[in-house]
Amino acid sequence: MKQDGQLDAVDRKILSALQDDAGISHQDLAERVGASSASCWRRIKALEAAGVLTRTVRLVDPAQVGRGVNVLCNIRMRSHAREARAAFEHFVDGRPEIVECFSMSGEWDYLIRVVVADVEDYNRFLMQTLLGHASVAGAASHFALSMTKYTTAIPL
Secondary structure: OOOOOOOOHHHHHHHHHHHHOOOOOHHHHHHHHOOOHHHHHHHHHHHHHOOOOOOOOOOOOHHHHOOOEEEEEEEEEOOOOHHHHHHHHHHHHOOOOEEEEEEOOOOOOEEEEEEEOOHHHHHHHHHHHHOOOOOEEEEEEEEOOOOOOOOOOOOO
């Protein structure tokens, strides 16, 4: 990584390779990007220190662990007060079935992605948990019929 924080071509190749396979060895990475193993290690450490690279995870196939239903749910808040938003965001952080949450512009306040086992599981979550939260005024649910694209890779 350059001193000014800009990514060069080798950094971009490293990031692309790591997004494809975070478990790649430094030697294999070096061969893929055309640099030495030691150089790749130093660059990875610099990218981590700069906050470009964050945590390393393994992706789990939701259907293989009984969580094959994706629901996108729009949330409308009762209040936009800081305390109400903070309470809702704290609630979201504590719910394992909510895997993504976005604060939105426009008609809805939040968009969450919920992964559950089946429609009954989602109905229970919606009726007993989500709509019971004091900050939530309403919700609109959209069930994904299939996933046509999914990636965690950021275009470089």
